[in-house]
Amino acid sequence: MNKTVLITGASRGIGADTARLFAEQGWNVAINYNHSEHRALALEAELKAQGASAMVVQADIAEAQQVQSMVHQVQSHFGTIDALVNNAGIAQQRLFTEITEEDWNRMFDVNVKGMYHCTQAVVRDMINNHAGKIINLSSIWGITGGSCEVHYSAAKAAVVGFTKALAKELGLSNIQVNCVAPGVIDTEMNAALTADAMEQLKEETPLGVIGKCSDVANLIYFLASDKADFITGQVISPNGGLVI
Ligand code: NDP
Numbered sequence: 001m002n003k004t005v006l007i008t009g010a011s012r013g014i015g016a017d018t019a020r021l022f023a024e025q026g027w028n029v030a031i032n033y034n035h036s037e038h039r040a041l042a043l044e045a046e047l048k049a050q051g052a053s054a055m056v057v058q059a060d061i062a063e064a065q066q067v068q069s070m071v072h073q074v075q076s077h078f079g080t081i082d083a084l085v086n087n088a089g090i091a092q093q094r095l096f097t098e099i100t101e102e103d104w105n106r107m108f109d110v111n112v113k114g115m116y117h118c119t120q121a122v123v124r125d126m127i128n129n130h131a132g133k134i135i136n137l138s139s140i141w142g143i144t145g146g147s148c149e150v151h152y153s154a155a156k157a158a159v160v161g162f163t164k165a166l167a168k169e170l171g172l173s174n175i176q177v178n179c180v181a182p183g184v185i186d187t188e189m190n191a192a193l194t195a196d197a198m199e200q201l202k203e204e205t206p207l208g209v210i211g212k213c214s215d216v217a218n219l220i221y222f223l224a225s226d227k228a229d230f231i232t233g234q235v236i237s238p239n240g241g242l243v244i
Helices: 013-024 037-051 064-080 101-129 142-146 150-173 195-204 215-223
Strands: 004-007 029-035 054-058 081-087 131-136 173-178
Touching: 004 013, 004 064, 013 029, 013 037, 013 081, 013 215, 029 064, 029 101, 037 054, 054 064, 064 101, 081 101, 081 215, 101 131, 101 150, 101 173, 131 215, 142 150, 142 215, 173 215
Parallel strands: 004 029, 004 081, 029 054, 081 131, 131 173
Antiparallel strands: none
């Protein structure tokens, strides 16, 4: 029987390429989106046209009830969820002195509380099945800190702590929890950065390139596969060698 993955924020960027890769590998894919309905539906159609099993589920992951309803829809359609990719996230470039409480709260509501809601909603099933893979998207800024991104860096650091603690708690349930902390990847998330800033980041990257979504998707897929059964509680950073 095909395995099922739920990928949050799969309407575009890293999540969309991750959905493509899981589908190629024969998984049932649940594509979560919040606002980008057309893009999520287009991705679902693309995957189905290739013979894959895919479904679209809308939810703002910051809202517990929406997440519960999303997970219920996925379980009703595909059965058990074998892997959860907590990918959905938001970023914002802003001087620390200009970060409002509203900015701060939304950053944590999506990037941290959203991951908590989604994990809570799937993990009991995984415990009952004595199997499951959870992959959380942090960022290189969650490890090194990013200037003008204090709230983003703090939220992504929380993802690291969450991953390590949960991995310890769920190890005996045979559930692997890992964290992917990418460097700079070419997605709309970086659209606010100027061409000069992107060029500088490229120059600072030892491999001399900005990462592609597929670079991250390949790692996420590996961590969800049975090849990664002995890997848990780890933070792995596809970043072209960029360490600041
Ligand atoms: P994008 O901005 O390209 O896409 C973000 C995705 O998250 C969209 O599908 C969006 O859905 C979804 N999303 C945002 N808020 C919510 C929400 N409240 N509920 C549900 N879905 C939501 O981001 P990337 O692909 O670049 O990033 C993916 C992950 O990787 C993020 O966690 C990000 O922090 C992390 N990352 C990215 C890096 C980069 O350089 N790009 C570097 C390091 C980490 P919709 O459009 O439907 O609202």
